Each structure stands twice: as C-alpha cells, then as structure tokens.
Amino acid sequence: xxxxxxxxxxxxxxxxxxxxxxxxxxxxxxxxxxxxxxxxxxxxxxxxxxxxxxxxxxxxxxxxxxxxxxxxxxxxxxxxxxxxxxxxxxxxxxxxxxxxxxxxxxxxxxxxxxxxxxxxxxxxxxxxxxxxxxxxxxxxxxxxxxxxxxxxxxxxxxxxxxxxxxxxxxxxxxxxxxxxxxxxxxxxxxxxxxxxxxxxxxxxxxxxxxxxxxxxxxxxxxxx
Numbered sequence: 001x002x003x004x005x006x007x008x009x010x011x012x013x014x015x016x017x018x019x020x021x022x023x024x025x026x027x028x029x030x031x032x033x034x035x036x037x038x039x040x041x042x043x044x045x046x047x048x049x050x051x052x053x054x055x056x057x058x059x060x061x062x063x064x065x066x067x068x069x070x071x072x073x074x075x076x077x078x079x080x081x082x083x084x085x086x087x088x089x090x091x092x093x094x095x096x097x098x099x100x101x102x103x104x105x106x107x108x109x110x111x112x113x114x115x116x117x118x119x120x121x122x123x124x125x126x127x128x129x130x131x132x133x134x135x136x137x138x139x140x141x142x143x144x145x146x147x148x149x150x151x152x153x154x155x156x157x158x159x160x161x162x163x164x165x166x167x168x169x170x171x172x173x174x175x176x177x178x179x180x181x182x183x184x185x186x187x188x189x190x191x192x193x194x195x196x197x198x199x200x201x202x203x204x205x206x207x208x209x210x211x212x213x214x215x216x217x218x219x220x221x222x223x224x
Contacts, residue, residue, distance in 0.1 A: 002186060007117045008075055010175050011055075015078035017170035019056050024169065025162050025176075033140055033210050034062045034112060037217045040208060041138045043068055047107030050130065052096045052123070053114030057083030059140075063110065064089060071106075073099070099126045106130050112140040116187040124200040131222040137202065138219050142183050143190065145213035154214050158183065193218065 014021070022030050043049055045067040051059045054072030056079055063070045064087060073094035074080050083091055094100050096111075096118050109127050127137050142158075145151050158180035166176035188196065190207055197205045202220035209216050 002117065002119060004075075010178060011076045012078055014170065014172050014175050015056070015076060015082060017172065018079070019058075019082070020169060021166060021172075021176070022058070024165055029211060030112075031058060031062065033215060033217070034059050034110075036208075036210070037110065037112075037138050037140050037219075038062055038066050040206075040217055041108060041110075041136050041219055043108045043136070048105065049108040049110060050099075050101070050106045052099075052109060052111040052127075053117070054083055054091065055079045055112075055114070057086045057091070059110050059112045060089055060091070061087050068108075071101075097122045097126060099130050101130045103129055104132045107132055107135050109135070109137045110140070111138075113142065115139050115141050116182045120186075120188065120193075120196065121200065124196065124202070128201050128222055133222060133224045135222045136219060137222070138217065140215065140217055142179075142187065143209065143213055143216035145209075147212070150212050150214075155180070157214075190216070 043066065047068055049063050049068045049070055051063060051070065051072040054060050054074045057072065060070045060072045060083065070089040072083060072089060072091045075093060075095055077093060080091055080093060109131060131137065145154050162179055163173045163177040167173040194205050197220045201223050203223050204221040206219050207216050
C-alpha cells in the first residue's frame with residue numbers, strides 16, 4: 001500500500017530542485033517526451049485536458065502550446081507555487097483519487113511520472129468518470145528495456161547513479177533512491193497495466209517505448 005503522506009512529504013522536500021533534476025536525469029529529454037506524448041494522443045485543438053500530478057507544470061506548458069485548454073492538479077503546495085510562476089492556467093490542489101470535476105468533463109488526461117505514486121485502480125475509475133466518451137488518457141512513465149543488458153544498465157542508473165547525482169546537485173539521496181523503489185514496488189508490468197485498462201473500461205491501448213525502453217508512453221481511450 002502506498003503511503004500517501006510519505007510521498008507528499010517527499011515531493012515537498014524536492015520541490016526546489018525538481019526542475020533541475022528532471023533535466024539532468026532525463027538527459028534533457030523529458031520535455032521532448034511530453035511533446036511526443038501529446039502529439040501521439042492527437043487531442044483536438046481547444047479541448048479540455050487535465051494534467052494529474054502536474055508538479056511544476058511542464059506537461060501543462062506543453063499542452064497549452066498545443067492549443068489546449070489546460071487544467072492541472074497536484075497535492076503538493078510548493079510544486080503548485082512553482083507551476084503558477086511558470087504558466088497561467090487553472091491549477092489547483094486536489095487528490096487524484098477524488099477528482100473535483102463533473103462527469104464527462106475532459107477530452108483528455110495526462111500524467112507524467114506520477115502513476116506509480118497512485119492507487120492505480122482507484123485513479124483509473126476517476127479518470128474514466130471525468131473523461132468524455134472517446135476521451136484519452138496519456139501516461140508518461142518509467143519502464144524497463146527489454147534487452148537484458150539495457151535492463152541491467154537502466155536498473156543501475158535508477159538504483160545507484162540517480163541517487164548519486166541527486167546528492168551532488170541537491171543533497172536529496174534518500175528521496176531520489178525512492179524513484180527506483182517506487183517503480184519496482186508499485187508500477188505494474190506493461191501487460192498487467194494493459195489488462196487493468198481494459199478492466200476499467202478503456203480500449204485502443206497502445207504502448208510507445210522511449211529512449212530504448214527506459215520510459216514509455218501509454219495511451220488508452222474511454223469506451224462509449
């Protein structure tokens with residue numbers, strides 16, 4: 001069971017260095033990945049899109065650039081403060097397990113590197129509720145390369161190298177060690193995630209690997 005209080009406290013602690021670390025540990029690629037995820041989703045211009053776990057607002061910025069009406073939620077106040085300094089859209093404190101929006105409200109939902117910090121079945125129920133029929137949910141998340149060598153290197157990077165980088169740049173070794181732990185403990189394998197999508201009423205499910213499979217874009221469509 002995910003300790004929501006622990007996760008919230010962890011992101012509160014790293015909020016001041018979150019943007020810098022995202023750029024470093026993704027080798028400068030994370031914004032490019034967000035743009036690709038939005039393009040692959042094919043959201044219609046002017047559609048309403050909710051970014052869940054919006055953090056410091058990077059997904060919101062890319063959604064707005066794509067001509068979408070953007071809403072963002074996060075449970076960490078300091079993250080939202082940074083997001084509000086970067087983008088002027090509808091940002092609010094909220095719990096992803098209890099979305100404060102009416103049924104069939106959004107054309108799309110995005111979530112970047114936050115799925116593994118949620119109770120996924122509960123979140124999928126809420127996501128389906130607030131999405132319009134044929135609305136899409138787009139997830140950008142850590143994944144595991146299929147190659148045994150790349151899988152080993154990726155695990156080494158998450159488990160050893162990222163905490164070392166975090167110590168150098170923001171003295172947050174324990175917090176960034178949790179990145180690996182949360183992936184191992186709470187992120188379903190790809191086939192299990194697809195089954196869960198189907199069980200929760202989504203279809204047209206696709207998985208698009210990025211950076212040799214170190215991350216993936218998952219896209220699913222709400223049934224009618």
